[in-house]
Amino acid sequence: MPAPGDFEVVETAIPTPREGQVLVRNSFISVDPYMRGRMNDQKSYVPPFQLGETLTGGAVGEVVVSQSPNHKPGDFVFSNFGWRQWYVADAAEVQHIDPSLGPIQSYLGALGMTGLTAYAGLLEVAELKGGERVFVSAASGAVGAIVCQIAKAKGCYVVGSVGSDEKAAYLKNETGIDRTINYKTCEAPQDLTQAVAAAFPEGIDVYFDNVGGAHLQAAIANMRPFGRIAACGMISQYNATEPTPGPNNLVNIVGMRLTLRGFIVGDHLALRLDFLRDMAQWVKSGKMKWRETIASGIDKAPEAFIGLFKGEHIGKMLVQVG
């Protein structure tokens, strides 16, 4: 588990933008579970963070100085420059965002990569069809809560697993899913399997996995034939100091003809326009809402990040830095 002492806030001079560059003041930065993987020294889909270098990741801010015809002061932009209050970048490294669709920080969450992760995982990776039975873990989290609402918008039966009664109440009241499971009331893995069985008398068509471990085992035990599992993340494993055994029922994958498919959002950027079009419509019709948990001050970023693994937040975790 990362500790606040692993991080350092450093002051440095702000460079002057050259021709073709912009100076941006960040408003919000994103902290995400996938960043934990970048803290391991291993090959993965993104290279590991380097000690002593600034953490990169999603951020939204305002252009203050522009030496590019494509941007003007006051424009809001998204970038991957991460955990900084200010930065200078080539114009092509920042993307305009449209504040009329939602507050600018929602481009780090529901309207950004977080929302696209839910959309791509459910519709493209798991090939969700209307009316199917959908199970979502970490269902009150940034991705999970969007998954729940997309599945509801598609006319599905949706059950979400969460870690507190407060989160369960939020999901029931604000996203309209059908049932919730508080997994912390399940002492043994088989209790969770039974709770999932009780919530899905006809079995699960699609499981959107954010956590792995006992949840994955419980889902596999309850999948319908030809069920699909979109493996978005396995947060239960990220801080493990030793490899932990996987589900004891993988043999079901054969007999039930299940598909377990891992994905990362970066492979699905071609869906972005469809995603924004659908999200705009769902927001307008009241089918899509989201919550944010916002920490204030760049010095609070480490705590906010570490908090992701404690599961005390609801919705997207953000840090307001300007």
Add this chain to the structure above:
Amino acid sequence: MPAPGDFEVVETAIPTPREGQVLVRNSFISVDPYMRGRMNDQKSYVPPFQLGETLTGGAVGEVVVSQSPNHKPGDFVFSNFGWRQWYVADAAEVQHIDPSLGPIQSYLGALGMTGLTAYAGLLEVAELKGGERVFVSAASGAVGAIVCQIAKAKGCYVVGSVGSDEKAAYLKNETGIDRTINYKTCEAPQDLTQAVAAAFPEGIDVYFDNVGGAHLQAAIANMRPFGRIAACGMISQYNATEPTPGPNNLVNIVGMRLTLRGFIVGDHLALRLDFLRDMAQWVKSGKMKWRETIASGIDKAPEAFIGLFKGEHIGKMLVQVG
């Protein structure tokens, strides 16, 4: 593990075929690992065997009496009537086989469901592309040896895992695969992972899984991005008396965007004509050979079946009953 005492040979009168029926004398019956699953009292893609009833499964035999215009005495037919020397069936329950393509018993193996399992798993489930890097477990078994040769025919780099040096020599000499691993020389799961890593310096594109367990873990540790795993069987798990933990590295499925997909051949029968066309061509060009291990006498069927889990055979295990 099943024991010979769990089985009984019973004599009964042969019924007389009525209008539209045939009387068949079986020549060979098939014993297959999937039958072990049917000995558990649980819901699966085929219903469990019932105590005191004859085991069903693939069989080939000769029509002796026909009351149907579709069959004449001397015709060779395939059926699913299984472990019997004689049976009466409706004409529609038996299928003609063509002895010019191969000996009739090969319709229980390379030219039958066994071969189609290899073909469908590799080409349809794992979406194999020419030139990819392919890992096969239980590679000298009935399905595995066909998988190896289809992959070689598609120009792939192929490594097979087997349980003895004799099987390794057979595979190298008769199927022309690139490398073999004798997994019994690997004491710990991580030794197998290292042996697989050494055999695949560039990683694995497709893993054809017949065994599960440590092999699945070793494959997952060595998959290339977007790699596919066709889960055909998990024989290492079939006789477990307690659930056994799964691979400890499933989190790789996310970061490497892997697909693990279970299948059973019965969902892929639409490929049958393509399969027979391709097999005929591969047989003719010398790219497809197979071995059989044949037990003699229906009283030897239990031993032959139990032998599947001891791994002492090479190729397809058959019982000659007539």
